Amino acid sequence: MHEPQPKPQANRAPVRAPETDVDRSDPAYRLWLRQAVGQVQADANRSADTHLLSIPLPADWGVDLYLKDESTHPTGSLKHRLARSLFLYALCNGWIRPGRPVIEASSGSTAVSEAYFARLIGVPFVAVMARGTVRAKIDLIELHGGRCHLVEDPGQVYEAATRLAAETGGHYMDQFTYAERATDWRGNNNIAESIFRQLAAERHPVPTWIVATAGTGGTSATIARYVRYAQATTGICVADPENSAFFPSWRDHDPTATTPTGSRIEGIGRQRVEPSFVPGAIDRMMRVPDAASIACVRVLERLLGRRAGASTGTGLWAAFRIVAEMRSRGERGSVVGLLCDPGERYLEKYYADAWLTAQGIDIAPYMRRVERFLVTGELEPVG
Numbered sequence: 001m002h003e004p005q006p007k008p009q010a011n012r013a014p015v016r017a018p019e020t021d022v023d024r025s026d027p028a029y030r031l032w033l034r035q036a037v038g039q040v041q042a043d044a045n046r047s048a049d050t051h052l053l054s055i056p057l058p059a060d061w062g063v064d065l066y067l068k069d070e071s072t073h074p075t076g077s078l079k080h081r082l083a084r085s086l087f088l089y090a091l092c093n094g095w096i097r098p099g100r101p102v103i104e105a106s107s108g109s110t111a112v113s114e115a116y117f118a119r120l121i122g123v124p125f126v127a128v129m130a131r132g133t134v135r136a137k138i139d140l141i142e143l144h145g146g147r148c149h150l151v152e153d154p155g156q157v158y159e160a161a162t163r164l165a166a167e168t169g170g171h172y173m174d175q176f177t178y179a180e181r182a183t184d185w186r187g188n189n190n191i192a193e194s195i196f197r198q199l200a201a202e203r204h205p206v207p208t209w210i211v212a213t214a215g216t217g218g219t220s221a222t223i224a225r226y227v228r229y230a231q232a233t234t235g236i237c238v239a240d241p242e243n244s245a246f247f248p249s250w251r252d253h254d255p256t257a258t259t260p261t262g263s264r265i266e267g268i269g270r271q272r273v274e275p276s277f278v279p280g281a282i283d284r285m286m287r288v289p290d291a292a293s294i295a296c297v298r299v300l301e302r303l304l305g306r307r308a309g310a311s312t313g314t315g316l317w318a319a320f321r322i323v324a325e326m327r328s329r330g331e332r333g334s335v336v337g338l339l340c341d342p343g344e345r346y347l348e349k350y351y352a353d354a355w356l357t358a359q360g361i362d363i364a365p366y367m368r369r370v371e372r373f374l375v376t377g378e379l380e381p382v383g
């Protein structure tokens with residue numbers, strides 16, 4: 001026997017006490033959100049992994065060097081991964097709304113990638129950058145449908161982005177705060193998991209060192225956390241350019257460290273310690289002269305036939321030094337660095353001798369040291 005059912009009460013408004021029960025469900029927004037998240041995920045599904053390039057060193061050294069080539073992402077840099085993570089994080093947090101702009105403070109590479117994802121989900125994008133940012137990055141942001149808002153002093157980007165977001169009702173993405181937490185550090189095909197998978201068939205599949213550089217600090221944090229979580233013995237080294245606060249802050253345990261001028265190595269080195277920089281997860285830091293960074297990318301072109309941005313050279317100098325140390329101790333193993341973005345973006349800077357002269361940068365002594373290292377395995381440290 002079935003109990004008699006109460007009659008459905010059609011068209012009756014639900015009885016709710018508004019002071020104790022608030023429902024802000026918005027089916028139209030949730031439909032838009034589902035589509036936006038789906039578009040970002042479908043884009044990831046269409047993408048291939050990046051290559052782990054082998055740098056030719058004499059096999060009898062017993063030390064192998066690799067570069068994870070992040071320049072082959074659709075938007076040309078390691079920031080493609082970050083931008084995808086930041087968009088998913090902000091979408092799932094309800095921070096990005098249909099028709100409202102996404103604003104970002106950037107030295108350029110992140111903004112190029114974010115402009116791409118903003119267009120993918122159909123929201124406006126504004127990049128707040130220092131006026132000295134190379135033209136090629138500005139052109140790429142505009143190519144992807146973004147707008148550039150240039151400020152005179154690199155230190156002003158945070159405040160200008162906050163203000164623009166408030167004025168437009170948009171969302172300030174704030175990579176410098178959220179980079180370290182937006183990425184799935186335990187895996188999910190992050191950069192570290194990919195490196196370990198790609199090394200699996202090598203003679204030294206667990207790298208002795210991975211060398212990163214820091215702009216937000218997010219890449220080094222992601223790799224370092226993954227290595228620790230995977231219980232690998234790998235050390236994490238962060239190479240830092242001149243004029244950056246990360247190195248003195250880490251060396252002196254001083255989170256308040258600042259520097260008076262901005263970094264000349266685009267994408268890395270900050271005048272303050274960014275919140276996404278996770279010092280406790282790093283094993284070693286190395287300060288790298290700008291001339292050494294640029295010399296290394298010039299040499300890389302000869303080794304691989306590929307041009308890279310100068311941040312790749314900063315990491316490469318540190319990686320060469322580590323290889324030289326391992327050689328001198330008779331240690332065998334592998335070292336991994338990152339090819340962060342393509343050099344074609346910087347033809348007017350790091351590949352232009354006139355720019356080097358105007359900056360007072362002499363790369364010749366470092367070119368000689370690197371060329372000698374590639375033959376002897378010995379690299380004179382910075383004097």
Ligand SMILES: Cc1ncc(COP(=O)(O)O)c(C=O)c1O
Pocket residue numbers: 077078079107109110179213214215216217218219220266267268309311312340341
């Ligand atoms: C060219 C380039 N290399 C390296 C980095 C460093 O990456 P992260 O922000 O994860 O510290 C950046 C960051 O902007 C970059 O643009």
